Amino acid sequence: MPEMSGLPAIEDIKEAMAFLKGKIEKTPLLYSKTFSDLYGAPIFLKLENFQKTGSFKSRGALFKISQLSDKEKKAGVVACSAGNHAQGVAYAAKASGIGAKIVMPTYTISAKINAVRNYGAEILLNGESYAESYMEAKRISMTEGRTFIDGFNDKFIISGQGTIGLEILDQLPDVENVIVPTGGGGLISGIAMAMKETGKNVKVFGVQSENCDAVIQNLSGGPVVGSKGFTIADGIAIQNPGDLNIELIKKYVDSVISVSDEQMAYALFKLLERQKIVVEASGAAPLAAIMSGKIDLHGKPTVLVVSGGNIDLLLLSKIIYKSMEIDLGLVRIECKIPDRPGTLQRITSSISSSGANIFHAEVDNLSQDTPVGYQNIRFSINVRDRDHLDILLEKLKESGYKFFVVSN
Numbered sequence: 001m002p003e004m005s006g007l008p009a010i011e012d013i014k015e016a017m018a019f020l021k022g023k024i025e026k027t028p029l030l031y032s033k034t035f036s037d038l039y040g041a042p043i044f045l046k047l048e049n050f051q052k053t054g055s056f057k058s059r060g061a062l063f064k065i066s067q068l069s070d071k072e073k074k075a076g077v078v079a080c081s082a083g084n085h086a087q088g089v090a091y092a093a094k095a096s097g098i099g100a101k102i103v104m105p106t107y108t109i110s111a112k113i114n115a116v117r118n119y120g121a122e123i124l125l126n127g128e129s130y131a132e133s134y135m136e137a138k139r140i141s142m143t144e145g146r147t148f149i150d151g152f153n154d155k156f157i158i159s160g161q162g163t164i165g166l167e168i169l170d171q172l173p174d175v176e177n178v179i180v181p182t183g184g185g186g187l188i189s190g191i192a193m194a195m196k197e198t199g200k201n202v203k204v205f206g207v208q209s210e211n212c213d214a215v216i217q218n219l220s221g222g223p224v225v226g227s228k229g230f231t232i233a234d235g236i237a238i239q240n241p242g243d244l245n246i247e248l249i250k251k252y253v254d255s256v257i258s259v260s261d262e263q264m265a266y267a268l269f270k271l272l273e274r275q276k277i278v279v280e281a282s283g284a285a286p287l288a289a290i291m292s293g294k295i296d297l298h299g300k301p302t303v304l305v306v307s308g309g310n311i312d313l314l315l316l317s318k319i320i321y322k323s324m325e326i327d328l329g330l331v332r333i334e335c336k337i338p339d340r341p342g343t344l345q346r347i348t349s350s351i352s353s354s355g356a357n358i359f360h361a362e363v364d365n366l367s368q369d370t371p372v373g374y375q376n377i378r379f380s381i382n383v384r385d386r387d388h389l390d391i392l393l394e395k396l397k398e399s400g401y402k403f404f405v406v407s408n
Contacts, residue, residue: 007244008155010197013162013190016063020163023095024059025051027164029171029303034274039290041297044175045271046168049279049309053119055235056187056307057088057151060160064149065096067156073098078146080137082108082130083234084308085151090119101146103137105130109312131239152186153242161187165194168303175202176300179286181307182206182215182256183236185245191305192252205295206249206256207285209233213258215241215249232261232315235282235308257295263288268316269323271306280311324382330359331389332406333396335377336370344377346399354395357382378406 028047035043048056065077076099079089086102093100100121104113106128117123124140127133141148150157164187168175178195180188192204208215209231217224218241226239241249249256264281267288271279286304289295324330337343351358360380370376383389396403 006155007247008159008162008190008193010193012155012159013166013194013197016059016156016159017163017166019063019066020059020160023062026167027051029168030275032275035287035290039297041177041299042301043290043297044172044301044303045275045277046164046303046305047277048164048305048307049277049283051308053084053087053091053115054308054310055084055088055280055283056161056164056305057084058091059088059163060154060157060186060190061085061088061092061149062095063160064154064156065092065098068098068147072147075145075147076100077149078103078137078140078144079149079151080104080130080134081151082133083112084310085149086112086116086121087119087310089149090116090121094120101140101144103127103133103140105133111312112310115310130237150242152184152238153244154186155244157186158190158193158244158248160190162190162194164305165191166198169195169198169200172301172303174301175200175303177203177205177295177297177302178305179205179207179289179295179302180305181233181236181282181285182208182249183212183238183241183282185215185238185241185249187305187307188253188256189245189248193248196252203254204252205286205289206253207289208256208258209236209264209282209285210258210260212237212239214239215246216256216258218246219250219256231281233264233281233285235280235310236285255295257289259285259288259292259294263292265319266323266326267291268311269319272320277306278309278311278316279306280308283307283309328383328386328389331381331383331392333379333381333403334406335379335396335401335403336374337377337401339365339373339375343401344375347377347396347401350395350399351379351381351392354388354392356388356392 030045078101080103126136195202211229211231268284283306364376367376
């Protein structure tokens with residue numbers, strides 16, 4: 001198939017690799033014995049969450065800016081993003097000694113705004129959606145003469161991200177599967193081209209959020225509706241993948257599947273619990289794909305691209321709490337007890353005697369189904385496993401009060 005105008009070639013990725021040497025981190029490729037044993041294949045984690053700015057985005061941004069003319073550099077750049085691309089462009093602009101203006105949607109959390117500001121970029125909060133912010137960034141590009149830095153649909157951005165593929169081949173020459181988070185397509189199209197154009201027999205899989213699977217919609221040939229709803233994986237929450245990216249995905253990617261927010265959240269928790277690494281939801285998508293059984297590794301050496309680690313800490317705390325409930329690390333129990341002195345102490349003594357620990361307790365005297373003269377008590381209790389939970393439940397029965405498990 002003849003190359004389309006604007007598509008990168010393997011030579012562009014190799015050029016990006018040479019340019020970026022010493023300017024970015026060659027991120028670790030970590031072997032995971034835990035996940036290898038669980039899923040019957042050698043599994044490695046490509047830790048782009050250890051990259052400068054906490055994600056892979058600085059690779060493409062640095063290489064793109066290096067291609068600008070002196071006149072374009074003097075005028076500066078503009079980008080639109082609520083997260084990793086914003087930080088990548090801000091960092092790359094500062095490292096290149098040029099000005100940057102970043103348009104961010106008004107809903108962007110303060111931690112991400114502050115991160116971009118710390119890299120020296122000018123921030124403009126504009127738009128209730130990414131699409132509105134995008135239009136404002138394009139307007140600024142036209143009126144101020146700034147170069148618009150696209151997040152994924154750009155030859156040099158794709159080439160910069162593709163350097164991850166070359167690094168993986170250098171770190172693990174016998175790799176046979178690579179699983180990549182997929183939003184707009186810049187990351188997976190670059191990695192897939194780097195892998196396939198070297199002549200290696202490597203399968204490349206993409207993973208999208210079920211609520212934002214526009215690449216899958218494009219590949220199916222049907223109507224593209226973009227987002228189907230909210231997703232916690234903001235790093236891959238792209239409604240319209242790039243034309244260049246789709247063309248490269250069709251040519252080089254073997255399959256693209258989707259996973260739910262719940263699956264990504266649980267995979268994120270497992271990466272934290274078992275590997276001691278903090279990732280964002282999109283960075284956990286490859287592991288979620290394996291855990292869901294949607295990709296068969298066939299026992300072959302497999303690399304999961306952990307695309308970033310810039311997660312909102314409040315969201316992380318919720319994911320930890322919910323995931324501990326799934327694993328029976330936490331159980332929530334409600335009791336309706338007489339509103340008399342000493343009653344609560346007897347309940348807590350029963351919990352203590354089981355060896356369990358009260359993580360949180362809440363008294364609700366206003367619940368409509370609580371009889372007059374009673375209190376509704378909800379406990380979040382830390383237990384070790386199912387057997388320990390059974391011991392706890394037996395102790396509570398012995399206390400003589402009615403209770404029920406809210407979540408187990």
